[in-house]
Amino acid sequence: MQNLRAYEAHGLVTPTRTHGGTRRYSEADLDRVRRILELLDDGLNLAGIALVLDLQDDNARLRAELDTLPDR
Numbered sequence: 001m002q003n004l005r006a007y008e009a010h011g012l013v014t015p016t017r018t019h020g021g022t023r024r025y026s027e028a029d030l031d032r033v034r035r036i037l038e039l040l041d042d043g044l045n046l047a048g049i050a051l052v053l054d055l056q057d058d059n060a061r062l063r064a065e066l067d068t069l070p071d072r
Contacts, residue, residue, distance in 0.1 A: 004033070010046045012036055012053060 004023075007013045013032050015023040025033070032053070039049045 006046070007033065007036055010050060012046065012050060 004013070004025075008015065008023075013025075013029050013036070015025045015029050017023055035053070036049055039052060044052065
């Protein structure tokens with residue numbers, strides 16, 4: 001539980017919250033936590049993981065944009 005709070009504090013995962021403040025993790029959040037654990041196992045620290053995840057998110061956004069462009 002402490003690890004999840006640390007990941008949230010570093011902006012690595014952003015679960016939604018209920019009106020009472022309870023964290024609710026989506027399937028996408030859980031996938032992201034699994035990826036964080038893989039990267040930790042590979043020896044990255046949280047700052048390095050943040051960079052990797054940001055790059056992966058950027059890559060996914062760019063791929064989605066490319067998919068909307070007409071074929072040449």
